[in-house]
Amino acid sequence: MSPISSSAPLIGARRLRLWPAHRPGWAIIVAGVCLALIAMAAVLAPWLAPHDPLQMSPASRLQPANDTYWLGSDAYGRDLLSRVLYGARVSLTVGIGSALIAVVIGLPLGILAGFFRGLDAVVMRVMDGLMAIPNVLLAIAIVSLTSANLWTVMAAITIPEIPRVVRLVRSVVLSAREEPYVEAAISLGSSLSTVMWRHLMPNTLAPLIVMATYICASAILTEAILSFLGAGLGTETPTWGNIMSEGRTYFLIKPSLIFWPGLMLSLCILSINLLGDAARDRLDPRLNKRGGER
């Protein structure tokens, strides 16, 4: 018997496919199409919108749907369709921006907290403190303290979301740092930053992607709530929350002022959440077959 020839043949290449092998369920396809349409509407709003969303025309207040105003007009005679399309811009910017910022800040904090016990105690208590305050309340407080523009609104929405990211990343790191390959890296003389970035961080990506979709959905909702409460962007900016807030007064006369932005908001959030669930099902190792042929 030859001692140093390996008997088993190499197992064939098998890489993670990003495109699913099986056709995803119809709900997920519908959600994907829906979200793609909303994103297109947001990007192409200047070209798609039939009117200037800020253009007031007192002569044509509260018009019903007609050839000029496809979805009707609001109390100042502004075109509802154009405002809803432009509203998608704000919503998606806030949603994606908040998710990104939350991940960019939360990921390193979580990794450090998971790795250093001393830092862990401090960081996690701060996070506990943040989590103890209701999201919307904290956001309103932050916006009230500053002037409301896109950045402050995004910051106000992001800050309450950061603890969720930090807790998630920390828990993944806590279990991953016990893996033998992490210990092996330490004994190979790798610097702490290498260990954290190269060996620990990739473990957090899959759950983080899923978490980011939920944060995105929740940020869009929070932005709408802030606008609706009048604590968000100025009323002249078309956001779904602002449109609904103004439409509230005329709800009995013209319910479509609430219906259309409300529908867009619901569809958008539902789509993001469905896609997030799909991503979770795909990325969760417990639901997936573990790598390798065992």
Next chain:
Amino acid sequence: MTAMQAMPPSPTAPAETVLELRELVVRTQSSPAKTILKGISFDIAAGETLCLVGESGSGKSVTSLAIMGLLPKGILEVARGEIHLERQALLSATSRQLRDLRAQRVAMIFQEPMTALNPLMRVGEQIEEVLVMHQRGLSSGQRRERVLDMLDQVQLPDIERVYESWPHQLSGGQRQRIMIAMALILEPRLLIADEPTTALDVTTQQQILKLIKALQQRHGTSVLFITHDMGVVADIADRVCVMRHGEVVETQPIEALLRHPRTDYTRQLLQAVPSLRPRPAREVMSPEVVLEAIELEMRYGGTSRWQRLRGQSGTGKLAAHDISFALRRGRTLGIVGESGSGKSTVARCVMRMIAPTGGGVRVLGKDIASLGRAALKPHRKRIQMIFQDPFRSLNPRLTVGASLIEGPVNYGTPKAEALTRAAELLALVGLPEDALERYPHQFSGGQRQRIAIARALAMEPDVLVADEAVSALDVSVQTQVLALLADIQQRLGVAVLFITHDLRVAAQICDEVMVMQQGEIVEYGPAGEVLGAPKHAYTQSLMLAAPGRHWDFAGFKPLDEVYRAERPGVSLAR
């Protein structure tokens, strides 16, 4: 050698057949379908123990699941064949009949008794539940009596207290006894035991095997015993069925199989079992001590920093105490012990994964026990580790090449040079060069362990610490990896600290052996002395508990005969 032909039928095995498998074919329900079992046939007589032996992937567990009717739905299905339990066809039975059958006439015990017990229910109640479900008409007093009687039969101490215990309050061996009690309380005709002792220490394993044997004799139960351990087979089997790649290779009575295996595969399987007799001592390569532990102590928890400053020690758990040893260049020191003996703690201290709470660790004469992270870095290079689980010791997201060059690059080797060296190392451990570009999941367990060895060698260490490095591997792969380690040791003169619970492996590769129990060294000396003629009672009990210790597998005869042949006239009462 006519013993085989002349062997009388086992007195405990009358002719009646309890279980009969005919040409059983099981395949996956995926497309294309993969055949897992390719026509398995065997039978078990009443009161007989049939051992199903094979390496991982041979289909032994699938066989047991098929018998129980527990094949995972939608994944595996029986394509052809028949299973008869006491002449009743199982495959055509309705699910209701099957359920009754499973409960009353077949029982199963598993490898991991913790996951098989409900953690939220007292163990007594769990056993009683079986009676509630299947033996209606018993009063609660009668049920309790039956359960207590069963607990007594599985030789648990203080049965009243055990009855009221939660699973987590019992040891692994006790939990396996509970599982056995639960399996046997309805007096089944057939007991299927799927690696029931693999997760247990040797001494506990021996007790459980004895218990199964005793209960089998008392109740006349047939046992289908699934294992990969030839030692266990030699101890308990009446007949053996060897499986490989979903096929039965051969079925023979135990003694005939061990003496005259009919197929090459069985022969290889037996030859791969390391002998318990220590190999002849090797020459000392060099007097240089590369690794030394001096009164090493590790106490988990209890001692606060404040207490340590004041020189006090707290009340934590002492995981290792007064551990001193010296390892010379090119030698192998084995640390042997059962779980909880502190052997892995010693390895982690020596690797400086944790800081020992007392004593010293000298690598090439330099004490590293209390060095900080930065000061430690130059010394880490000198001592490298090989881990137990080859599926977790390589980062799944890095190519093999990236894993291999990580260490050298950390110490300033240019990347290109490190890659060239990595390719050489792959050749050294017997893997093709194109493995550099691949990911760990593309390799088998044995191949991954080779990669892990190559990664450790890339640092050109003086000491390799192997923590149960071959325990997760099949015997044939184990032999290859051990041979590779020995070969590397010869060529590079690296010293190995080999931590294992397997006395057979220790006997074959160690120059010196250190036996640990509850954090302390009980015996330490040359392997030939410690394992050949153990002085301490604990070492002796370990040796006595080693399964199949009366058999020389590679020589195809009992050890008695080996000794008699070596020293005529002297009979060894081992």
